[in-house]
Amino acid sequence: MATMYLVQAFKQVGRKLVADPVQTTKTAEKAMATAERLAPTRAGVIAFSQEVDVETDAYDEPRILLKLGDLPPGLME
Template structure:
């Protein structure tokens, strides 16, 4: 298994939250720094890590590292 780190940002368009292109990071710290920077220009940002088994294509539940602003309900908790 390997750990993947990602940052997902969102923009508000009318009543909808639109997801931007997901960005990857090399480490948890890098994902958090990237998310903190993006939070100044986006309506919502979440950084997370996730264990992935490439051989079986299995993904563990993501672990939230950072969240800020407006997020979809499944990420806001």
């Protein structure tokens, strides 16, 4: 198993939130720092980690590290 650290930011386009490309980082600390850096210029940002079994391509449930701003309803709940 390997741990992936990801950051997903969202822009406000009219009444919709549009996702930016997902960014990967090497640590939880870097994921949270990236989310905090993006937050002032985005409607919302979420940093999360996810365990992945590279042999079977199986993913565990994501673990939220940090949520900032407005996010799509039901995202990772």
